[in-house]
Amino acid sequence: MSGLNLDPNLAKADDFYESLLAAHEGLTKAESDAFNARLILVLANHVGDEGVLSQALEAARLSRDETSS
């Protein structure tokens, strides 16, 4: 099983970041929250692998051990 990739993996990082912000343009806070939730679900389904998803949940927690290592 391949693990979660935490190395740079976006070929055009700035482009993706711009599209992410653009997607939220003009949305209320509530609409943005809903958008983010839908996006997480779409991506999680694409990943599928339980192991990778649980590593992703852990990585997003930014626990002390994680950041200092």
Add this chain to the structure above:
Amino acid sequence: MTRIFETPLYPYERSADQDAEAPVRHPVIVVGAGPIGLAAAIDLAQQDIPVVVLDDNDKVSFGSRAICFAKRPLEILDRLGCGEAMVEKGVTWNTGKVFFDERKVYEFNLLPEDGHKNPAFINLQQYHFEKFLVDRVFDLQAQGKLIEIRGNSRVTAVDAEDSHVSLTVETPDGPYRIEADWLIACDGAGSPIRAMMGLDFVGRVFEDNFLIADVVMDADFPTERWFWFDPPFNRGQSALLHKQPDGVWRIDLQLGWDIDKEKEKLPENVIPRLKAMLGPDIRFELEWVSIYTFQCRRMEKFRHGRVLFAGDSAHQVSPFGARGANSGLQDTDNLIWKLKLVMGGLAPESLLDTYDMERIHGADENILNSSRSTDFITPKSEMSRIFRNAVLDLSEHHAFARPLVNSGRLSVPCTYDGSPLNGPDCATMPARTRPGSPAPDAPVSGNSNEWLLGKLGNSFQILAIDVETPPSVCVGGICADRVTLSTEDNPALRERYLGEAEGAVYLMRPDQHVAARWDHWNDEAVRRAIETATGRNVSGLAGGLR
């Protein structure tokens, strides 16, 4: 017209026990004549074990209460001789629709697998369900079986000794004392027996109220389960519409936590809510209204010496998924054959500890599933509501999100993986029939109306499929008789029981669960497996299932 749930079916009659000089001892007393108590008593009577049922009233359940009965319990009820009447009376359904706000977001079909006698689900009011069981009790009495229901007989004291259980029973003629070798407590979630024994019942309380209304109407809504999240007629809450027999519809409306229950139950408050839901033109009549809250909890152990708890007295779940009555019927299915062997001196008392292990495993699975449904239906935080709504919005457009929608994960039987009663498995055979599984039904042959499960149950059996075996095997007073089948022109049987194997020998438990299986006949292995499945190999009985 007097409704069935207002008619005394087993009115109080004075028993000879009340005039006896010393308390009369019975082999088994069941407390509670609900679905689970009656099923336990019928099972015992069919096995020729005399049984007395004590009930604090003399009628079937007031109002519809449990309305969904799943395939596995219907199979158990077939073994108890009343499944067919229930299926005939019940409403069979397969389609569910899920609505969010004002839109239908998706629909599902239970897609029942072919080659089973019973449907995936029927809807039937609990009062009808109990009436069929009471009728079956009367049938058994007419056949001379020793089964008795004592109405208006409320247990007010219980004294559990090592050798027996003593009870004080309150009746219209005053109290009397009675004794039992074994007591089965099926006296519901508020179990007085449990309380009198000072036993705990721990779990999680859900801060929510649901209004249930049974409505009689002539409406052409289809026979489907409709579930609404956040509908315009019940903003911020959920709703359910489900059909029952006799033109009765079950409507569940979530009300939230801070409400005045008595006020909400008044017809002048209920009727406008229902009109908003059903539309102004539908004419209906209220049959029954109730408000419920729920908890998910269970006893730490279901067996306390000679007192055995079954059904809601042992474990309670939220109603989402129909896992209450359905799991209770699986409790007694598991318990009665074990009790019979122990009472007959054919198995050690420790066999009853496997009732604890196997059914606690089932209860935990049900509590997990129904808690998850509840968390989806009633989000506990702002963020959980955001995710819940995101799932519902996505489900309208994308198939991937539909499995995440949770309006109740409908009851399926659990497999007793890791049970100390399980014997050898055979790797080339299908996973669904591994030791510990409830045997899936199949046609007996390619073109017959006979079903496999109609041939199984009530005793240990050898199911021989395309393998030569002796007609029966006996070990220490327990005999397993052979049922022979062929997979010729029977692909369902092959797929469910053989898989890659050429032939199969299954050792079946009296509750139609698989104990062990092989792809050839081995006399010695089958004998050992019978010893294992009856708890005679005492090692390994401690602890829970893995």
